[in-house]
Amino acid sequence: MNSEQLFERSIRVAPGGVHSPVRAFKSVGGTPIFFKSAQGAYLTSVEDQKYIDFCMSFGPHILGHRHPEVQEVVHQAIDQAWSLGACEPYSLALAEWMTARLPFVEKLRFVCSGTEAVMSAIRVARGAVNRPYILKFEGCYHGHVDSLLVKAGSGLAGQSASSSAGVPEIVQNLTLLADLDNDEQLEKIFASRGQEIAAVILEPLPANYGLLPQRQEYIHKVVDLARKHGALVIFDEVISGFRVGMGGMAAQLGIKPDLVTYGKIIGGGFPVGAYAGRADLMDQVAPLGPVYQAGTLSASPVGMQAGLKTLQVAEKENVHVVLEKRTKKFADGLNQLFKEKDYPLHVVSEASLFWLQVKTPAAVRHPAQISTKQSEVFGKIFHNALQQGVYLPPSGYEVGFVSLAHTDEILETAKQSIGTAIQNALA
Ligand SMILES: *Cc1c(COP(=O)(O)O)cnc(C)c1O
Numbered sequence: 001m002n003s004e005q006l007f008e009r010s011i012r013v014a015p016g017g018v019h020s021p022v023r024a025f026k027s028v029g030g031t032p033i034f035f036k037s038a039q040g041a042y043l044t045s046v047e048d049q050k051y052i053d054f055c056m057s058f059g060p061h062i063l064g065h066r067h068p069e070v071q072e073v074v075h076q077a078i079d080q081a082w083s084l085g086a087c088e089p090y091s092l093a094l095a096e097w098m099t100a101r102l103p104f105v106e107k108l109r110f111v112c113s114g115t116e117a118v119m120s121a122i123r124v125a126r127g128a129v130n131r132p133y134i135l136k137f138e139g140c141y142h143g144h145v146d147s148l149l150v151k152a153g154s155g156l157a158g159q160s161a162s163s164s165a166g167v168p169e170i171v172q173n174l175t176l177l178a179d180l181d182n183d184e185q186l187e188k189i190f191a192s193r194g195q196e197i198a199a200v201i202l203e204p205l206p207a208n209y210g211l212l213p214q215r216q217e218y219i220h221k222v223v224d225l226a227r228k229h230g231a232l233v234i235f236d237e238v239i240s241g242f243r244v245g246m247g248g249m250a251a252q253l254g255i256k257p258d259l260v261t262y263g264k265i266i267g268g269g270f271p272v273g274a275y276a277g278r279a280d281l282m283d284q285v286a287p288l289g290p291v292y293q294a295g296t297l298s299a300s301p302v303g304m305q306a307g308l309k310t311l312q313v314a315e316k317e318n319v320h321v322v323l324e325k326r327t328k329k330f331a332d333g334l335n336q337l338f339k340e341k342d343y344p345l346h347v348v349s350e351a352s353l354f355w356l357q358v359k360t361p362a363a364v365r366h367p368a369q370i371s372t373k374q375s376e377v378f379g380k381i382f383h384n385a386l387q388q389g390v391y392l393p394p395s396g397y398e399v400g401f402v403s404l405a406h407t408d409e410i411l412e413t414a415k416q417s418i419g420t421a422i423q424n425a426l427a
Pocket residue numbers: 112113114115116118141142143144203208236237238239263264273
C-alpha cells in the first residue's frame with residue numbers, strides 16, 4: 001500500500017487521519033507521506049523513498065534516529081521490564097544525572113509528555129503561591145493544556161481568548177497573555193494584575209512559532225517583574241532543554257527558574273516528560289504535599305534508560321558544540337545562496353535549530369512580525385524539497401532540527417537539494 005492509500009484508510013478511523021495535527025500536512029497541502037523506518041539522519045517511506053529528515057520527530061532525536069548505543073540499551077531494557085508501576089532504579093539514575101547537572105533542579109517528577117509536565121508545573125505553582133492567574137506569551141507553545149490554549153483577546157492588555165473550542169471562558173480567563181518583546185505592555189500587566197499571578201510561563205527560546213530568539217534583557221525583565229510581584233517563573237524547556245546546551249536556556253541566561261519543564265530529548269524518542277525545580281515547590285507534590293499528580297506509565301523503564309543513554313552520549317560527544325558549528329555552517333551556506341540568487345528568504349538558527357523564513361525587514365521577535373506569505377511560500381518549498389529527498393517539518397511555523405547523525409556531508413547534500421527545491425518552487 002502506498003501513502004495515499006494508507007491515508008485514505010486513516011481518515012476513516014482517526015480525525016484528519018492523524019494523531020497529532022501537523023502530521024496531516026494541512027498547512028503545506030497534499031497527502032502526508034507514511035514512513036516505515038528511520039535510521040540516523042534518514043527516513044524511509046512505505047514507497048521505499050529515502051529522505052534526509054529535518055523534522056526529527058519534532059525534537060527528541062538529538063543523536064539522530066536509533067543511535068546504536070541507545071538502541072542497545074533499549075534492547076536490554078525491553079528484556080528486563082516494560083512497565084512496573086512500582087519503584088525501580090532506572091528513573092533514579094536519570095533523575096540523579098539531571099539534578100547533578102542542573103543547579104536549578106533540586107527535585108523532579110517524570111511524566112509522559114511535555115504537555116503533562118507543563119500542566120503539572122502550573123498546578124504546583126498555583127498550589128504553592130495560592131493565586132489563580134498564569135501569564136503566558138503569544139507565540140510560545142506549551143502543549144495542549146486547556147488553560148494555555150489561548151490567543152490575544154480584543155479587550156484589555158493581557159486579556160486572552162481561547163484558541164481552541166472546548167476551553168470554557170471561565171478557564172481561559174485565568175490566563176493572561178502578553179506579547180513577546182514588549183516591555184511596556186509587560187509592565188502594564190504586572191502593575192495592574194501582578195498580585196494575582198501565580199506564575200509566568202515562557203519558552204526562553206520560543207521555537208514553536210518559527211524561531212523567535214528574544215533579547216536577553218527582555219527575558220531578564222520578565223523574570224525580574226515576576227519576582228518583584230511574588231509570581232513564580234516557569235521555563236518551558238521542552239525543546240530547548242539539553243539542546244541549546246546541557247543546562248538549556250536557563251544556564252545560558254544565568255537565570256534560576258523556580259520550575260522547569262522538560263520533554264523531547266530526555267526520553268530519547270520515548271514518551272517522557274518531567275517537571276522540576278526548587279525542592280520546596282516540588283515537595284508540594286503528592287505524596288509529600290497537597291498538590292495531586294500521578295501516572296500509571298510515569299517513569300517507564302524503557303524511556304528512562306533510553307533518555308539517560310541519549311544524554312550521556314550527547315555529553316560524551318560534546319554534541320552542543322559540534323551541532324552548533326554544523327548548523328551555523330549549514331544556515332550560513334543557505335543564506336549565502338539566497339543572497340547570490342536574490343531569494344526573499346532567510347534562515348534563522350540557534351544551536352541545532354533552524355527556521356526557514358520568508359525574509360522580513362528586521363529580525364522577527366514576535367508572531368506579528370512574520371511575513372504574511374510565510375505559509376504559502378514554505379508550502380511550495382516543502383513539496384519541492386520532498387522531490388529532492390529532503391523532509392522539512394511540514395509547516396512553515398515549525399523549526400528544523402539538526403542531529404549528530406547529520407554529518408557535514410549530509411548537510412552539504414541537503415543544502416544543494418534545498419537550493420534546487422527553492423529554485424523550482426520560486427520559478
Ligand atoms: C513540544 C512542546 C510541548 C509539548 O510537549 P508534548 O510532548 O508534545 O506534549 C510543550 N512545550 C514546548 C516548548 C514544546 O516544544
